[in-house]
Amino acid sequence: MGKYVTKRILLLVPTLLIVCIIVFALMRMIPGSAVDMIVYRLGQAGQQVSAADVEAKLGMDKPAIWQFFIWFIGIFRGDFGTSLFQNESVLSMIGRQLMATLELVILTLILTNVISIPLGLYCAARQDSISDYTIRSISIVLMALPVFWIATLVLIYPALWWQYAPPATYVSFFTDPIQNLKMFFVPSLLGALSQTGHQLRTVRTVTLETLRQDYIRTAWSKGIGEGRIMLRYAFRNAMIPVITVIGGSIPGLIGGSVILENMFNIPGIGAQLVNSLDNRDYPVVQGCVLIFAIIVMVVNLIVDISYKWIDPRVELE
Amino acid sequence: MAEKIKSTSVELPIGGETKEIIDERIKKQAPVPKELEKQILKVDHLKMYFPVTKGLLARQVAAVKAVDDVSFSIKRGETLGIVGESGSGKSTVGNCIVRNYNITDGQIFYNNQDLSKLGKGEMRKLRKEVQMITQDPYASLDPRMTISDIILEGPRIHKTVRGKEERELVGQMLELVGLNRSFKDRHPHEFSGGQRQRISIARGLALNPAFIVCDEVVSALDVSIQAQIVGLLMHIQEELDITYIFIGHDLSVVRHISHNVAVMYLGKIMELTSSDALYKTPLHPYTQALISAAPIPNPTVDRGRERILLKGEIPSPINPPQGCNFCTRCKYADEQCMQEEPEFLDVGGGHFVACHKVPGTNMKGGH
């Protein structure tokens, strides 16, 4: 088991390399260079500099491949570069915003699973009943509602009716949990809606398949009660594919966080990314995307490992 | 055509038209140089080793010696049967001849052309002459294609027929294998195993080959169906003068259709001779065991005879014994058998054996 884990961690490195290459290449393809931006801005502030000077100072006059390697090696030392616009290291900038995004994602995850798993199991147990149909229909509808639209409606109508506005300033969870949750609850709920719809159906399908298995039938005929069957036997086996689905939903959640952060004034990485993108602040954008990618890779790794751990039939390769 | 009718008594509806077309095809088959009119295939010291790899970078640590120095030749219009148990390498020999694998060593001469040296393009051209039919009637037919498309796949690749001729060809092929012409628009799943093998045979024949490798073509079928298919193959051989290699594990079936039989064990040929001689005078201990294992239709005789039971386990093809491959199970094995590999020699009348204990291989006495 340990060997497998180490092997998987080592395999992350080439994937990381490829991710970095993709991110770097994409960044460089964006028209309009940061240098021009900087020259322009400084010019507006009264400072006349030449593009060449700026380039040299930022180390951007070196060939692209060289720049890439410097950046890539830097990552392993924890150095993600420095922002081109703010005098801060990318890492510390990201660190600041990461908490907010993580909180949003985690809350969304919790809400999703708390709703979808029990309901999904329930639907599977009461297949084709009225409640089953109702819940399924609702979940499909939930999946179809665009997040940003609901968010817009949530922002508009309560404002109109009750003069409600989401809190504008960010307060860390550890400082003031209530205030913090006031800010995060609504966006998390919204983000969870569509994912819940999707996951509920998956849980239901998977549980149904599991329930068809012979060993469940044996348990039935032994007289074991329904509740116990569900919890002890069906649940465990059904959860394996569900874990994959949860893991696979993370990239989507991160994408969703970009929108939600934008709308609810949450100072997260998504918001940071959009800002820096407008500024062509390469290091920051690269850093943000990279962090997200790393989170996804880590989550995949955890999912894979827990797979092997839960299901003894799966071979440890 | 041939005087000796070897086929069984299955009546195949071959109409008048088809007979003409058959004659046509025989004329159209690839011409063979005069000297080699007789010998169409010659296999020389064929070796096929499959690498065993380990680790992330797939280093080769060992080799599975599937075929280990096999040599034989076949005359045109005849059938060479290859028998052996699972793992003996018989299917691999067939696959090597058709160039499904890149052989490790040795040469395969088809009409005096070395197949092993041919490039992909040239080999492709040769596919019109050398074809193969495989064991599994369920996996070898594309479930999404109609019978007509299946049969026409070869001709379409090589562009041997055009337009209206396609329909005719399909009809002829179906008739040749004893199926109704109307089947051409159906799909494989609508047919039984035996019918599918017939379709496979029709497909193999569509390119008008001179040489067909039949790899365990009847092994997956019921015994009665086996008889029909074998009969069909023999009939086709007579009519179209096709050469076969017939691979199987049932000695009685193989022997029926073959002129000569090679007995393989663990990648080597143990005995090679005419099918009659094999039954009348089996020389190799392994052959004797195989024959004794095959049931005889007459129950009295069957019960009365002595069975040769093989002791021991079949060795691993990765690590074959140093001496004779069969030494671990042979009841005549001695020191020499364990140490020295026996040569594959002709002990008289084209009867080849690889065994130390057979008189004529070395003068150390018989068994």
Add this chain to the structure above:
Amino acid sequence: MKDLFKKKPMGALGLILLALFVLVAILADVLAPYPMVNGNMTVDVIHKLEPSSAEHLLGTDSLGRDVLSYLIYGARTSVILGICCTILSTLISIVIGVTSASIGGKFDLIIQRFVDGWQCIPGMLILIILMNIMGNGLVQLILAMAIPAGIGGSRMIRSSAISVKDAGYVKMSGILGGNVWWKMLKHIIPNIMPVILMGLAGSLGGVIMMEASMNFLGYGVDPGTPSWGYMITNQGRSNMYVAPWLALYPGILISIMVFASAMFGDAVRDLMDPRLKGGIGSYNSKKIAKIAARMGKKQTV
């Protein structure tokens, strides 16, 4: 097809709805009360942000455009986007997946690593970056959405291609003389058609959603082209105190379209899923009778 209507009424409903949207899209010029002139919507500066009236059934927006017409043309944008994107992304998936599986070896390995890496980057981010690279516009949006979707979908196609490529009939095709391309076109792709169709049917909804999100963020089509997502941001949110209903209508339409395609995709998937065919649950008396009849008629070779 008949199965769809008999067994999966919801899926049939989805198909009908989608067909309706397509129809509206095609007939936009005819249906819209205030059709586009020279590629631009008519602007009535006097009647801005008016609620429903006799002339403007759903009111007007901040530029005086008729909301109903805008929505109808928005349908056209969504439909074009949806169809083009789905087809393009499926093609990309097939090309990547099937060639990768068929050629195998080092080629496959490299492509797989690339796809792995690509998958790690959240889709929304890639879209934003790609739109930044290419600029706004319909064609750009189609490309930007199709490429990541195509790469992502190649996984599924590749794994089904792998399961097919070692089949007996593929080997036989080689023995008959077929080369890699022949095998791909004639054997592998036809046999993974169910998977391809499943992917096609289901992805339309996702595409619409993505398009709306992109337009919402401001990265989508240029402002001149009518788009539902754009309307939500631009009109709805900006004018929320004056004309909050402007945010309502486009969202409803988006939801309906996504819903329809989800239903349809589900139905197609269910019908084509080989696991669900002939499973214990799906036997009924008619089917058993059919099988029995076939067995009785079977020839003995």
